[in-house]
Amino acid sequence: ARPAMLAGRVGWVHGVLDDSAMAEAASRLLGVHDFSAFRAAECQARSPIRELRRASLTRQGEFLCFEFRANAFLHHQIRNMVGALVWVGLKRRPREWIGELLDSRNRAHGAATFAPDGLYLAGVRYDHIFGLPVPPTPTFLLAPHVT
Secondary structure, rough: OOOOOHHHOOOOOOOOOOHHHHHHHOOOOOOOEEEEOOOOOOOOOOOEEEEEEEEEEEOOOOEEEEEEEEOOOOOHHHHHHHHHHHHHHHHOOOHHHHHHHHHHHHHHHHOOOOOOOOOOOOOOOOOOOOOOOOOOOOOOOOOOOOO
């Protein structure tokens, strides 16, 4: 059931997701790639080349939590990657499809853009050469649902 108390704060999918298929598909995105298949038409980045350094999924009760780290992100890249991973999790596409989509460099071959609900920018870190303080790594823990 859609969580009414968390409306606008979490994404929601009607169906059972295959966590292991999604995790394996997400691992295929790691590394330096042309992420054109995951960028919005409005993206103004000069280059679609990015290095995805972390793509993990963890289950917290009924919630599936994604964590992505990269040297930079494209406009709607995360929403489009999550949308594609959800299609894999719903078995609309096989896990290998993510790699094929990435190689296609064509957004038209991708899944629907996932809603922004529940997707949060948890932090930004800059190279030490800029002399900026290193912020603490945020930890997001979901409160237990009380009925």
